[in-house]
């Protein structure tokens with residue numbers, strides 16, 4: 001019996017070690033390959049140049065256009081996902097009968113399980129033409145449609161985590177509010193949402209990093225034209241799309257073109273790493289406050 | 292004076308043949324009781340006998356509990372409070388509640404007090420300021436917190452928080468105040484302060500207080516209701532209840548033979 005316990009313990013430890021090692025492996029490869037890149041291209045050029053044309057004869061290595069594409073599409077996504085996600089969370093938590101909540105939550109989570117390639121073609125062949133009927137100047141490839149569709153994709157992430165946060169608000173606060181003659185609506189917006197704000201913020205940050213890392217939808221529907229703009233109607237490119245474009249093309253290993261993907265990857269990693277850390281910090285700082 | 296007594300009569304609180312069920316669990320059994328106005332009524336009885344449940348009938352706080360069902364009537368101001376056309380929000384402004392554990396909102400002291408007025412749409416800053424000061428004075432908290440109005444209410448001590456919760460309830464000027472073991476989470480000094488406050492409050496309102504502490508009931512209440520297994524066993528003036536109870540079971544309970 002004790003031997004078995006020991007084996008299980010070792011196995012569990014091994015699993016933990018593997019995942020930590022993987023993470024470090026990824027960081028190591030990103031850093032080492034990117035360091036080769038930065039021997040040729042200065043960090044200043046990388047961070048300030050407004051063009052990204054590593055595959056052209058006239059090469060420029062400014063990450064800003066890709067960064068703008070990533071921020072723009074994720075920004076649109078969050079603008080869509082936050083109001084819907086939060087409304088759903090409040091509805092499920094405050095208004096919906098318990099039974100409905102049990103059914104709706106897993107159903108919503110299916111949204112997150114749809115293959116992203118399906119979302120991509122949905123954006124390209126349905127949302128874009130639809131938007132063009134109201135916005136004729138919209139290009140066939142643009143930031144708007146994939147942004148909206150990514151927003152739909154991350155709704156369950158926000159609604160589910162926010163609902164958990166609302167659910168965790170002590171019942172006593174709810175009773176205090178009702179006891180003062182507040183309506184459900186007032187209770188939700190004046191007491192529950194503020195009390196759950198840290199959890200809601202965490203859900204939003206995680207949703208943003210999910211959107212920033214999303215590849216397929218933007219690769220299919222946003223076009224592949226790095227462009228430093230915040231105009232959602234024209235084709236753009238995101239960091240992830242660029243990485244896919246290069247790794248699937250016939251760029252030779254060891255060339256500067258090849259190394260760009262590690263530099264770009266490092267930029268994306270830095271960004272999501274930062275977001276995740278902020279959310280972790282918020283969670284830690286505020287979790288115990290309202291017990 | 293004449294006007295006052297008329298008003299008091301109008302705001303009577305009468306329960307008649309009330310039964311409560313949680314699912315199949317019959318927790319209040321045919322209770323009828325008339326609350327005397329401008330006085331303090333204590334609910335006592337062993338744990339689980341239905342004191343909280345009965346108290347929470349008055350402001351319909353049990354409505355949120357799954358499987359809750361009641362019959363019989365509860366009349367406030369001449370109106371059945373469980374009828375369809377009752378405005379729940381209005382009812383709760385009139386019948387305020389203080390809970391067992393202090394439950395201030397995670398907001399500032401100031402925002403806690405004005406919460407009830409804000410949700411009624413009051414925006415007049417001068418009025419809000421005035422209400423904050425006057426209600427905090429009523430609960431003897433003004434001197435202690437007047438320099439921390441913009442600080443989080445969660446930074447106050449437990450006793451201060453509970454008095455803040457009372458102030459918050461008083462700010463909307465209820466005519467009845469329900470208190471469910473309001474001192475059970477407090478130290479003896481805070482408890483004494485709170486009792487003094489409750490005593491003061493009965494000049495202007497009707498107080499119903501659930502307490503586990505028989506000395507407390509004896510100290511502050513005018514009438515005492517003894518609940519046992521969902522039944523109202525005895526309802527008498529407090530003095531009489533503690534010196535010469537009518538029922539043997541009351542006698543056994545207050546002399547500490549069980550409970």
Ligand SMILES: Nc1ncnc2c1ncn2[C@@H]1O[C@H](COP(=O)(O)OP(=O)(O)O)[C@@H](O)[C@H]1O
Nearest residue numbers: 313316318337338339340341342343344345356
């Ligand atoms: N939320 C609830 N759901 C189901 N049963 C409950 C609930 N709250 C209380 N009860 C039951 O109702 C009875 C009375 O409880 P309560 O009113 O809390 O008693 P007291 O306040 O006198 O201790 C108990 O049997 C208790 O188990």
Ligand SMILES: [Mg+2]
Nearest residue numbers: 342343344471
């Ligand atoms: Mg109780």
